[in-house]
Amino acid sequence: MSYQILNEATVGEYLESRPELVRASGVDPRRLTVTEVSDGNLNQVFICSDDTGHSLCIKQSLPYLRVAGESWPLKPERAEAEARSFAVGAELSPDSTPGYLGFDADNFVLAMQDLSDWTVWRTALMNGDMHGGAEVDCGRHAARLAVGTSLFGIDPEVLKDQHAASMNGELCRITEDLVFTEPFIVHERNTFNEGVAGAVHDIRANAALLAEVSMLKFDFMTRAEALIHGDLHTGSVMVRHDEGSDASGHAKVFDGEFCFYGPVGFDIGALFGNYLAASERAVALDRPEEFQTWVRALPAATWEAFEAEVRLLWPDRVDESFGEDFLDLWLDRVQADAIGYGGCKAIRRIIGFAKVADIEQLPEHLHITAANNVLTTATNWILNRNQLRPAELLSL
Ligand code: SR1
Ligand code: MG
Numbered sequence: 001m002s003y004q005i006l007n008e009a010t011v012g013e014y015l016e017s018r019p020e021l022v023r024a025s026g027v028d029p030r031r032l033t034v035t036e037v038s039d040g041n042l043n044q045v046f047i048c049s050d051d052t053g054h055s056l057c058i059k060q061s062l063p064y065l066r067v068a069g070e071s072w073p074l075k076p077e078r079a080e081a082e083a084r085s086f087a088v089g090a091e092l093s094p095d096s097t098p099g100y101l102g103f104d105a106d107n108f109v110l111a112m113q114d115l116s117d118w119t120v121w122r123t124a125l126m127n128g129d130m131h132g133g134a135e136v137d138c139g140r141h142a143a144r145l146a147v148g149t150s151l152f153g154i155d156p157e158v159l160k161d162q163h164a165a166s167m168n169g170e171l172c173r174i175t176e177d178l179v180f181t182e183p184f185i186v187h188e189r190n191t192f193n194e195g196v197a198g199a200v201h202d203i204r205a206n207a208a209l210l211a212e213v214s215m216l217k218f219d220f221m222t223r224a225e226a227l228i229h230g231d232l233h234t235g236s237v238m239v240r241h242d243e244g245s246d247a248s249g250h251a252k253v254f255d256g257e258f259c260f261y262g263p264v265g266f267d268i269g270a271l272f273g274n275y276l277a278a279s280e281r282a283v284a285l286d287r288p289e290e291f292q293t294w295v296r297a298l299p300a301a302t303w304e305a306f307e308a309e310v311r312l313l314w315p316d317r318v319d320e321s322f323g324e325d326f327l328d329l330w331l332d333r334v335q336a337d338a339i340g341y342g343g344c345k346a347i348r349r350i351i352g353f354a355k356v357a358d359i360e361q362l363p364e365h366l367h368i369t370a371a372n373n374v375l376t377t378a379t380n381w382i383l384n385r386n387q388l389r390p391a392e393l394l395s396l
Contacts, residue, residue: 003076003107006060008034011046014058014109021111024101025056039120040235040255041067041354042074047114055114056101061257074170078257079108081168085256086110088227089141092148096141098238098252115252118238125278125295126358128287131239131249135298138237138271139305141253142229146264146334147310149227152317163224168260172221175230175258179344180217183351184210192351195368199375200351212382216340223263230258232267233345233356234274265334268306269341272299272393276346276377277358279394280370284362296394303338303390307331336385339393343381346374 006014015022015029022029031050038044042065049055061079065072080103089097099113124131147153154162182189184204192200203209229236236255242248275298282292314327322330349356350371359370381388 005062006044006046006058006107006109008036008046011048011058014107015048018104018111021056021101025111026052026054027056028052028054038066041065042078042257047116049114049116055116057098057112057114059110059112061108076108078168078171079103079110080105081166081171081259082110082255082257084166084227085229085259086112088145088149088259089253089256093141093144093253096137096144096251096253098254112254115238115254118240118252120235121237121239121251122234122274122278122357124239125234126281126361128282128285128291130247130291130294131241131251132294133242133248134237134239134251135271135275135301136305137251138232138253139268139302139307140309141251142232142264142267142302143306143309143313145228145267146226146306147313147317149261150225150264151319152314152322155318162227163261166227166259166261168230168258171230171258172260172262176217176221178352178354179348180213180220182353183348184213187352189353190351193364193368193371195364196350196371196375199372203347203351203375203379206379209379209382212340212385213344216337216344216382219263219337220266220341224261225264226261227259228262228264229253229256229267229270230260230262231255232270234271234278235356263334263337263341265337266341268302268334268338269343270345271302272338272342272381272390273345273349273378274356274358275299275302276342276374276394277349277356280373281358281362283373284366284370297391299342299393300389300391303335306334335390339381339385339388339390342393343378343385346378346381350374 011034012029012032027048028050032048035047037047043059043061046058048058061076063076064070065074083103086100090100098115101111103110151159238252239249279295282295362370
């Protein structure tokens with residue numbers, strides 16, 4: 001596959017060949033400053049701004065994993081999945097989706113709103129910065145996608161076509177390997193501090209836990225409920241304070257290249273797992289009590305927003321044979337899934353490839369305690385996911 005791989009020097013010329021993007025964003029490609037801001041593991045990202053205040057963001061997938069280089073090839077077609085995620089987000093949850101400006105399928109380039117005045121949520125959480133309301137936006141966003149892309153929102157024949165057109169096997173395989181398989185075995189991609197080796201050993205020796213993880217993996221690979229984000233960690237969310245407030249805020253969900261038809265609880269679980277990392281960091285650094293209390297309440301707040309939005313949309317479902325009692329059962333199952341997936345996602349971030357800065361960037365003595373706490377809590381979540389409630393997940 002040959003296509004033009006962009007760099008800071010060539011993005012301006014590229015934009016001149018995309019007049020519709022120039023029109024939509026208002027940028028003048030001849031007066032452009034282009035800055036590469038690639039931050040995630042997979043792709044390259046450029047912010048393009050001119051001297052009149054117009055800007056846009058360009059994201060291109062490379063034929064390999066950006067952080068690993070050509071030794072880890074990846075199909076650039078993953079950008080098609082992200083384009084799908086953008087289109088669905090723009091339709092079903094526009095206020096929580098960055099403005100989407102379009103997709104160039106020949107060069108695997110997505111164009112979107114420049115969110116330079118927003119902050120990656122992980123960074124904000126790491127800094128002890130509260131954005132009360134972001135967790136609600138995320139839960140509501142997940143609910144809108146869950147209802148709008150599933151049997152609840154789409155005719156079943158149309159749904160089957162959409163499901164078939166949304167296969168994303170290569171990126172699903174990454175999650176299957178990195179989240180559900182490698183942390184639980186000896187694998188060359190795993191790394192962890194000697195101070196957590198005992199907990200890692202206990203996890204790998206816990207037959208009941210391994211069986212539950214396999215069940216969650218099996219469901220991830222087979223239970224195609226809705227078009228889920230597939231990688232909804234706090235690095236896939238941008239936040240901004242509300243005007244005049246330094247504690248409340250809003251969120252936009254981005255980076256949907258892992259999207260596929262999967263279990264709805266996986267996205268909520270990804271947030272839960274990352275809230276756990278944020279909470280352990282806050283404890284380790286002895287952040288103010290107000291911040292710690294807010295972080296501990298994040299799982300319940302996200303869940304409540306998710307459930308409330310599903311119930312709000314429920315009366316308009318396309319198949320009324322799914323009744324109120326079914327909804328209660330389905331929500332119970334999604335909640336238990338979310339808690340289990342949250343545990344798996346948290347464990348992978350301590351043991352496996354692609355860690356989280358919340359825990360990684362703690363001084364070593366604090367890192368060891370926090371990482372052990374994450375592993376203990378995550379194990380409990382997986383084993384007891386049918387009994388636990390979101391409000392109990394991060395309670396002291
Ligand atoms: C091989 S890619 C590593 C991780 O980066 C993404 O954000 C996903 O979480 C993936 O597992
Ligand atoms: Mg990502």
